[in-house]
Amino acid sequence: MTALRTETGAAHAAILGVGAYRPRRVVPNAEVVDAIDSSDEWIQQRSGIKTRRFAEDDETVVSMSVDASRDALAAAGIDARQIDCVIVATVSHLLQTPSAATAIAYELGTDQAAAFDISAACAGFCHGVALANDMIRAGSAGYALVIGVERLSDITDPTDRGTAFIFADGAGAVVVGPSETPGIGPVVWGSDGEHYDHIRTPDWRDILASGEKKMPCLSMKGNEVFRWASYGMAKVAQQALDRAGITADELDCFVPHQANNRITDAMARSLKLPDTVKIARDIIDAGNTSAASVPMALQRMIDDGDAKSGDTALLIAFGAGLAYAAQVVVVP
Ligand SMILES: CC(C)(COP(=O)(O)OP(=O)(O)OC[C@H]1O[C@@H](n2cnc3c(N)ncnc32)[C@H](O)[C@@H]1OP(=O)(O)O)[C@@H](O)C(=O)NCCC(=O)NCCS
Numbered sequence: 001m002t003a004l005r006t007e008t009g010a011a012h013a014a015i016l017g018v019g020a021y022r023p024r025r026v027v028p029n030a031e032v033v034d035a036i037d038s039s040d041e042w043i044q045q046r047s048g049i050k051t052r053r054f055a056e057d058d059e060t061v062v063s064m065s066v067d068a069s070r071d072a073l074a075a076a077g078i079d080a081r082q083i084d085c086v087i088v089a090t091v092s093h094l095l096q097t098p099s100a101a102t103a104i105a106y107e108l109g110t111d112q113a114a115a116f117d118i119s120a121a122c123a124g125f126c127h128g129v130a131l132a133n134d135m136i137r138a139g140s141a142g143y144a145l146v147i148g149v150e151r152l153s154d155i156t157d158p159t160d161r162g163t164a165f166i167f168a169d170g171a172g173a174v175v176v177g178p179s180e181t182p183g184i185g186p187v188v189w190g191s192d193g194e195h196y197d198h199i200r201t202p203d204w205r206d207i208l209a210s211g212e213k214k215m216p217c218l219s220m221k222g223n224e225v226f227r228w229a230s231y232g233m234a235k236v237a238q239q240a241l242d243r244a245g246i247t248a249d250e251l252d253c254f255v256p257h258q259a260n261n262r263i264t265d266a267m268a269r270s271l272k273l274p275d276t277v278k279i280a281r282d283i284i285d286a287g288n289t290s291a292a293s294v295p296m297a298l299q300r301m302i303d304d305g306d307a308k309s310g311d312t313a314l315l316i317a318f319g320a321g322l323a324y325a326a327q328v329v330v331v332p
Pocket of ligand 1: 161165223226229319
């Protein structure tokens, strides 16, 4: 039998640069409360959110991704033509096909990079980092761009009490490339499809059959998701620490999906994180941006000086599916 030649890549991979795009329009709680009979106080107490950003017409999934990616490329010192693969995590690119990734790869000026979207909802960015890490080490890409991007305001019903105050818009991106030392720890990922219906959009065909002229908006069983995330995700985060050979005492930063500050608090308590660990709180003025939330929160921590080059950061993201993924990374 003829043996095929195979390739191997770099010994290790790492995140080399981080970028983010925050839409211009700041939306305070006061702007969303009337339609859901709520209050600024209730929203802050239950979620931590004070303001969020909603994209305007010209701030599209593609344009926000391109802006975030340009920042990540500049931070990494990498030219777009060096990127071999663009992975986009999103649930709010509203075309069934083609992917957002091919348009983003073209706008960025990559040299016909491989490009595709992944559907793992809020956990999509951490899935993308895991894929990129494996690609660089397997030799299928020299450099990869991983983007998390959402325009959730397009698919959020402003009159739905369970979601209207939570979801928001934005983009975050990282460049992943070869490294002398391990910069991305083993991923711990999985899915819990028993709860497939906990966060979802309706089937378009049901909307058409109902005769209503409306977007298929997100619905969420908030209580159930809250309990699942608060109790289950700390275990996943602990496994990611264990697999990277890091203890909570050795960790510098905790960057969980910005779903709800109370979920973040519950995880930090379960993990027994010491006070020295800096915890991402981007949700306060970014809301829950699903796939974009982890890279946006990481970029904020780097900009604020809370995450320094060489620090270890525990990333964990979870959401619709229910799907989850976590890994420890070294801050570029
Ligand atoms: C959405 C969420 C903040 C709701 O908080 P909660 O404490 O579970 O709220 P509940 O649905 O139990 O309702 C508690 C009370 O607040 C009221 N309430 C619900 N939504 C409200 C709102 N938007 N404003 C004001 N009051 C509200 C309810 O009517 C209820 O009142 P009652 O006690 O008089 O019956 C919370 O469930 C949550 O964060 N879930 C996880 C969401 C998440 O992380 N999603 C992202 C995963 S990707």
